[in-house]
Amino acid sequence: xxxxxxxxxxxxxxxxxxxxxxxxxxxxxxxxxxxxxxxxxxxxxxxxxxxxxxxxxxxxxxxxxxxxxxxxxxxxxxxxxxxxxxxxxxxxxxxxxxxxxxxxxxxxxxxxxxxxxxxxx
Amino acid sequence: xxxxxxxxxxxxxxxxxxxxxxxxxxxxxxxxxxxxxxxxxxxxxxxxxxxxxxxxxxxxxxxxxxxxxxxxxxxxxxxxxxxxxxxxxxxxxxxxxxxxxxxxxxxxxxxxxxxxxxxxxxxxxxxxxxxxxxxxxxxxxxxxxxxxxxxxxxxxxxxxxxxxxxxxxxxxxxxxxxxxxxxxxxxxxxxxxxxxxxxxxxxxxxxxxxxxxxxxxxxxxxxxxxxxxxxxxxxxxxxxxxxxxxxxxxxxxxxxxxxxxxxxxxxxxxxxxxxxxxxxxxxxxxxxxxxxxxxxxxxx
Numbered sequence: 001x002x003x004x005x006x007x008x009x010x011x012x013x014x015x016x017x018x019x020x021x022x023x024x025x026x027x028x029x030x031x032x033x034x035x036x037x038x039x040x041x042x043x044x045x046x047x048x049x050x051x052x053x054x055x056x057x058x059x060x061x062x063x064x065x066x067x068x069x070x071x072x073x074x075x076x077x078x079x080x081x082x083x084x085x086x087x088x089x090x091x092x093x094x095x096x097x098x099x100x101x102x103x104x105x106x107x108x109x110x111x112x113x114x115x116x117x118x119x120x121x
Numbered sequence: 122x123x124x125x126x127x128x129x130x131x132x133x134x135x136x137x138x139x140x141x142x143x144x145x146x147x148x149x150x151x152x153x154x155x156x157x158x159x160x161x162x163x164x165x166x167x168x169x170x171x172x173x174x175x176x177x178x179x180x181x182x183x184x185x186x187x188x189x190x191x192x193x194x195x196x197x198x199x200x201x202x203x204x205x206x207x208x209x210x211x212x213x214x215x216x217x218x219x220x221x222x223x224x225x226x227x228x229x230x231x232x233x234x235x236x237x238x239x240x241x242x243x244x245x246x247x248x249x250x251x252x253x254x255x256x257x258x259x260x261x262x263x264x265x266x267x268x269x270x271x272x273x274x275x276x277x278x279x280x281x282x283x284x285x286x287x288x289x290x291x292x293x294x295x296x297x298x299x300x301x302x303x304x305x306x307x308x309x310x311x312x313x314x315x316x317x318x319x320x321x322x323x324x325x326x327x328x329x330x331x332x333x334x335x336x337x338x339x340x341x342x343x344x345x346x347x348x349x350x351x352x353x354x355x356x357x358x359x360x361x362x363x364x365x366x367x368x369x370x371x372x373x374x375x376x377x378x379x380x381x382x383x384x385x386x387x388x389x390x391x392x393x394x395x396x397x398x399x400x401x402x403x404x405x406x407x408x409x410x411x412x413x414x415x416x417x418x419x420x421x
Contacts, residue, residue, distance in 0.1 A: 008218070008220065009214075009217040009219065009220075009236070010214060010217065010218075011217075011267065011270075017201070020203070021191060021202065021203040021206050022187055023263065023267065024207065024210060025191075025206060025256070025259050025263045026260065026264045026266065027214060027237065027264065028215075028216045028267060029210035030211075030212060030214035031210045040214070043207075066219045067220065067233060068218065068270070068271065069273040089231070089278050089281045089282045089285075090231075090278070092233075092274040092275065092277045092278040093277075096180065096184055097181055097184045097185070098188075099188040099191070099192075102181070102185075103181035104175075105174075105181075107179055108177065110173065111173070111174070111177055112275050113280075113284070114170045114174065114280070115362075118167070
């Protein structure tokens with residue numbers, strides 16, 4: 001696990017236009033020519049199908065250089081089952097709010113796990 | 122889960138008993154250690170869950186601020202800079218994370234740390250015409266926001282790992298408490314009962330052997346006594362008969378004399394006389410033997 005975490009240095013992001021722009025401004029973006037690792041961000045709109053989201057999601061979680069995957073909550077809702085059943089430590093999946101969709105702690109899969117473990121603390 | 126079935130298949134020997142006792146002790150030590158580990162982890166886990174809850178709320182606020190600064194950029198530049206930003210991404214990210222290990226009761230929790238390479242700036246040209254200041258501001262705000270997200274991600278990773286480890290540890294604790302310890306105890310009591318049973322068997326066997334021995338000894342004693350009695354009786358009888366014979370011999374001697382006298386006097390048949398003589402000789406021999414016998418007895 002120690003080695004696994006060492007090689008993971010990148011953040012990946014799935015989100016709408018504004019979120020991605022902000023994250024790229026922060027400097028998380030990396031574009032390479034390597035097969036399967038071309039970009040570490042993906043712009044997904046409301047009309048992106050859940051199949052496509054799932055494909056992107058799977059390609060990100062299967063990459064071995066990503067430590068954290070940021071995903072907009074409204075997109076995460078579309079592939080909620082996958083996210084809830086995801087239990088690996090790496091990469092960590094983080095649901096973030098987008099400009100148009102405020103953050104709802106009730107939907108977050110990790111927070112729901114927390115609530116389930118400790119009643120309604 | 123009956124008592125007899127829930128035990129290990131072992132031969133009930135003293136060695137196995139020793140092994141089982143060692144095993145029970147080990148299980149108890151392991152149980153207490155694991156329980157303590159589980160408690161330490163749970164403490165940490167509760168701490169982390171609380172921090173996750175706080176961090177998630179903070180993240181909501183931070184992202185809102187960040188989104189607002191981006192809106193300012195859009196307003197200042199008078200258009201969407203998204204395309205421009207996406208096109209100017211280089212092949213090396215400015216914002217990376219470094220993983221640091223933290224050890225909690227033997228569990229390694231990764232701690233992500235923001236690792237910003239200040240020498241990389243992909244957006245030198247962005248906002249060159251208008252709103253460069255706002256772009257710069259947005260960059261800073263988003264950097265801060267992502268740092269918060271990185272912190273949250275470490276917490277979340279720690280949460281997932283700890284959750285897993287606690288489950289495993291608790292499973293072990295429960296397995297030891299409810300399966301291994303009772304089974305070992307059952308095995309020990311089984312071995313003890315078997316050994317006791319063997320002891321009782323052995324004791325009973327010894328008792329039986331002793332009983333048989335005593336009977337044999339008593340019989341031998343009785344026999345010896347009977348023999349002695351018999352011998353005594355025989356001796357007495359012999360003595361009696363000797364006495365009688367001696368008396369008889371005395372009488373006989375007189376008789377013979379009388380007979381001789383009579384024969385001499387009466388001059389009777391020779392046959393009768395020889396018979397009497399034979400008898401006399403026999404009586405004399407017998408009395409001699411008896412004397413020898415009595416002497417033997419006395420010596421004994």
